């Protein structure tokens with residue numbers, strides 16, 4: 224496995240493993256970007272360092288206490304009136320990540336259910352605005368959690384995009400339900416790697432490999448920390464034979480996907496185009512997400528100078544989002560306020 228293939232994905236200059244490290248001397252955070260993850264010799268310790276850093280619970284309580292001062296982006300709830308005034312007269316499209324945004328993070332990824340009240344809030348949002356779920360999960364799995372047929376779904380980090388099968392959105396997509404699957408040719412490879420990773424990691428208690436169809440997740444949330452280096456070594460050994468795959472780090476998960484130039488940001492742009500909004504000046508996308516992969520979408524909004532990115536996080540993080548919400552319950556409050564605002568302006 225070369226450094227190039229694993230660490231710096233083709234067509235994506237963004238370093239993969241941002242390390243959120245306590246500054247020496249204590250106090251605040253500094254965000255260190257780590258480019259060289261898989262070099263020759265000794266690199267597993269870098270993996271493990273990154274895996275530890277991917278867990279905000281490794282931050283000290285004093286760091287957490289300084290949250291308000293350290294976050295340079297304000298709460299989307301506190302600033303709701305300002306946000307609402309920027310939405311005035313615009314066509315709003317809402318993009319929602321799933322895990323950690325609509326559902327609280329749980330130990331078992333198969334039980335990350337969203338609440339009925341969150342589902343009601345998302346349903347209400349979709350009554351007023353075109354709405355899409357953009358997730359790292361496989362599309363059918365995230366659909367089974369959300370269960371709202373009126374939404375767009377972009378699964379596998381945006382590599383599997385489907386329009387609602389009914390209503391005006393379907394007409395806009397020329398009657399095609401599955402709109403885009405740019406990584407289809409990788410399916411046999413992903414299946415092979417899934418089997419290899421499942422077999423290789425089975426001796427590690429708590430490790431779980433999730434097949435997200437066009438990508439894979441190796442979960443280490445339930446793996447004892449002292450076993451993380453063994454797990455990292457196993458993943459590295461499997462990926463050595465697959466230079467067309469790249470690795471990124473999410474929330475206590477190693478994510479493996481094809482080295483194609485596609486991410487949640489590209490999916491957002493694709494969906495805007497599919498909705499017929501590509502060159503509209505009066506369009507305003509609102510994107511809410513909690514993970515590193517959501518940064519690609521925040522960056523697209525920032526570069527377009529159009530749209531509102533909202534990071535869901537209790538901890539200070541480097542982000543391209545403009546606002547923050549602390550947890551899914553605040554996301555629900557925000558979505559409800561968005562609907563109230565829309566109803567009051569009708």
Ligand SMILES: O=P(O)(O)OC[C@H]1O[C@H](O[C@H]2O[C@H](CO)[C@@H](O)[C@H](O)[C@H]2O)[C@H](O)[C@@H](O)[C@@H]1O
Pocket residue numbers: 320321322323327328329330331332333335357358359360433435439440442444473474475476478514516
């Ligand atoms: O883009 P997302 O929808 O945020 O998907 C990213 C990963 O989400 C899931 O894992 C995360 O949530 C799990 C359930 O709360 C949690 O156990 C895990 O530690 C988190 O990383 C999903 O299971 C992964 O496949 C996605 O890659």
